[in-house]
Amino acid sequence: MPVRRQLGSRFESTDTDVVLVEDLHREFGAPLLRHVRKAIGNDLQWAEDVVQETLVRAWRNAGRLQREPGLLWAWLLTVARRIVIDGRRRRGTRPQEVEPADANAVPVPDGADRALEAMIVAEALRELSPEHREVIEQTYLRDRTINEAAEILGIPPGTVKSRLYYGIRALRKVLKERGVAS
Amino acid sequence: MFSSPHHDVAAYALGVLDEEDHEAFQRHLMTCEECQIELRELCEVPGFLDGLRRDRSNSMDDGRMSH
Ligand SMILES: [Zn+2]
Numbered sequence: 001m002p003v004r005r006q007l008g009s010r011f012e013s014t015d016t017d018v019v020l021v022e023d024l025h026r027e028f029g030a031p032l033l034r035h036v037r038k039a040i041g042n043d044l045q046w047a048e049d050v051v052q053e054t055l056v057r058a059w060r061n062a063g064r065l066q067r068e069p070g071l072l073w074a075w076l077l078t079v080a081r082r083i084v085i086d087g088r089r090r091r092g093t094r095p096q097e098v099e100p101a102d103a104n105a106v107p108v109p110d111g112a113d114r115a116l117e118a119m120i121v122a123e124a125l126r127e128l129s130p131e132h133r134e135v136i137e138q139t140y141l142r143d144r145t146i147n148e149a150a151e152i153l154g155i156p157p158g159t160v161k162s163r164l165y166y167g168i169r170a171l172r173k174v175l176k177e178r179g180v181a182s
Numbered sequence: 183m184f185s186s187p188h189h190d191v192a193a194y195a196l197g198v199l200d201e202e203d204h205e206a207f208q209r210h211l212m213t214c215e216e217c218q219i220e221l222r223e224l225c226e227v228p229g230f231l232d233g234l235r236r237d238r239s240n241s242m243d244d245g246r247m248s249h
Contacts, residue, residue, distance in 0.1 A: 071222060
């Protein structure tokens, strides 16, 4: 595959690598950090590590991702989320235990906006069918994989995936109607 | 319910695919325009759920939704 060869040759030139990751950092670093911090709370050091790791992985795939506008950003968000979930599982910590130690130390999104948004999202979830709500709760909201959730729910993994697919699409639709999601 | 490879896009966006499926879908994504479009549409949704999870930490410690 030509892209792979191209990336392979880039691998050897360390200076170029650094520049490319820095380019990605300049363009996506700040918005990505905001998203990551929303997912993990106030551990700024960890958040920055996640962003850095995400950008390095992105650089490795950049050749394939950049053809499609907007895909790179979507992919960055997804990869960052995956790194957060892996880290959380390794640490055995759950987001419930993350508490702001010092609210003044770093800027965080406005608490009132956040509470309002959470309320709207909770309401949106309640509008979904019980099956759709259940798979969202049993996977993402509990840091469980598809297979783990399938076992707990006693249904095939493929069914969890399908329900999750229709459930997440339904959730997005409701959030759009409420003017929350774009 | 029938599950197509394209359906993995939601689980992928949420980061909850098991390792093997995650890798497989990533390869699929690079060649499937349909899934690329869907990933762009769905990629912000997990962020909204993050807000909910933090909110829940204050009110319900068993993580269950009230109905
Ligand atoms: Zn596809």
